[in-house]
Amino acid sequence: MTDEPLSVGMLGYGFMGDAHANALRSLPQFFPDAPAVSLDVLVGRDETAAREAADRLGFDRVATDWRDAIDDVDVFYNLGPNDVHVEPSIAALEEDVHVLCEKPLAPTVEAAERMADAAAASDAVAATGFNYRFVPAVQYAKQLIEDGALGEIRHARFRYLQDWLVDADAPWTWRMDAESAGSGALGDLGAHSFDLARFLVGDVDAVSGHRETFVEERVPEGESEPRSVTVDDAFAAHAEFANGAMGTFEATRYATGRKNGHTFEIDGSEGALRFDLERLNELEVRRGDGRGFETVLVTDDDDPYGEHWWPAGHVLGWEHTFVHENSEFLGAAAGGGEYAPDFADGLAVQRLLDAVERSDDRREWVTV
Ligand code: SOE
Numbered sequence: 001m002t003d004e005p006l007s008v009g010m011l012g013y014g015f016m017g018d019a020h021a022n023a024l025r026s027l028p029q030f031f032p033d034a035p036a037v038s039l040d041v042l043v044g045r046d047e048t049a050a051r052e053a054a055d056r057l058g059f060d061r062v063a064t065d066w067r068d069a070i071d072d073v074d075v076f077y078n079l080g081p082n083d084v085h086v087e088p089s090i091a092a093l094e095e096d097v098h099v100l101c102e103k104p105l106a107p108t109v110e111a112a113e114r115m116a117d118a119a120a121a122s123d124a125v126a127a128t129g130f131n132y133r134f135v136p137a138v139q140y141a142k143q144l145i146e147d148g149a150l151g152e153i154r155h156a157r158f159r160y161l162q163d164w165l166v167d168a169d170a171p172w173t174w175r176m177d178a179e180s181a182g183s184g185a186l187g188d189l190g191a192h193s194f195d196l197a198r199f200l201v202g203d204v205d206a207v208s209g210h211r212e213t214f215v216e217e218r219v220p221e222g223e224s225e226p227r228s229v230t231v232d233d234a235f236a237a238h239a240e241f242a243n244g245a246m247g248t249f250e251a252t253r254y255a256t257g258r259k260n261g262h263t264f265e266i267d268g269s270e271g272a273l274r275f276d277l278e279r280l281n282e283l284e285v286r287r288g289d290g291r292g293f294e295t296v297l298v299t300d301d302d303d304p305y306g307e308h309w310w311p312a313g314h315v316l317g318w319e320h321t322f323v324h325e326n327s328e329f330l331g332a333a334a335g336g337g338e339y340a341p342d343f344a345d346g347l348a349v350q351r352l353l354d355a356v357e358r359s360d361d362r363r364e365w366v367t368v
Contacts, residue, residue: 007074008037019319023323037330067091078102125329135277141283150266158262159249161252165253194352209359259278263276
């Protein structure tokens with residue numbers, strides 16, 4: 001383990017830039033054993049906007065071309081649109097620079113395969129930004145499943161519901177463009193669900209998928225001409241897990257009144273679990289032949305990451321998932337350890353997204 005701070009390059013300074021920069025600033029106070037970092041360079045195409053963001057987030061300098069950033073840093077955060085995940089991440093890994101790339105890993109399976117190959121050939125750590133694995137209640141759920149508290153898993157139901165496109169006048173963004181994003185609600189939201197499903201239940205063998213696009217054109221902010229929406233607004237899928245469990249998945253940007261409703265329910269022969277991201281400190285657990293579900297508040301000292309934060313019951317929020325994720329990622333980067341979810345996990349999820357699309361195109365079940 002090196003004593004020098006790890007120098008950080010970050011591409012992108014929107015929502016995810018804020019989330020990761022906030023996490024990096026929190027680490028020294030709450031995770032004092034995490035490797036120290038220095039915020040070296042922020043990458044953005046618009047120099048003025050990047051400089052303003054660099055000042056706000058605490059970066060020393062800016063670069064308008066990612067190629068000028070990756071040679072000089074130890075760790076590279078790729079937080080750009082999905083099509084920008086590919087070449088910069090591969091180039092960084094070829095230089096043995098550690099990479100944390102946001103999800104979904106890429107716009108296509110072919111690109112995700114190239115990224116996973118680059119990760120396999122590199123000495124660096126390659127992380128995919130599935131931050132919901134780092135919710136303490138999700139890790140508690142995993143422990144329960146591994147300890148056999150649910151017995152044999154029969155059902156897994158995942159839903160990710162948002163409503164920011166219910167308004168037909170909401171502006172067009174890159175998230176609605178197939179070339180930049182790959183897919184819509186499927187890749188943006190469903191990717192999180194598929195990752196949690198793999199984490200908690202196991203591999204998926206086959207899917208039957210259905211996608212819809214409800215509004216075909218939208219106008220970009222500040223422009224007058226509409227652009228086509230070339231991705232799905234919503235999807236639903238049935239899934240067959242390798243362990244025999246049945247899965248259902250649904251994600252949408254049109255669930256009126258739902259802001260970030262990521263829920264799952266897992267039913268087994270001996271017990272069951274329910275989780276709702278909008279109540280992320282809690283896990284509802286049904287054990288044995290009890291009459292209903294017990295609500296477990298997952299904030300004790302001996303709960304996952306509990307000792308790092310406040311006394312029991314002083315709840316955590318969405319931003320803490322990024323602190324946990326970054327402590328694990330940087331620990332692996334500095335210490336040469338293993339990290340999950342890595343690019344192989346990102347590729348596995350990409351194959352599921354692709355299978356849903358192929359299944360919908362063909363109107364039949366497809367093997368993943
Ligand atoms: C937007 O739909 C979004 O910010 C996703 O991109 C994130 O991955 C998810 O965590 C919250 O919603």
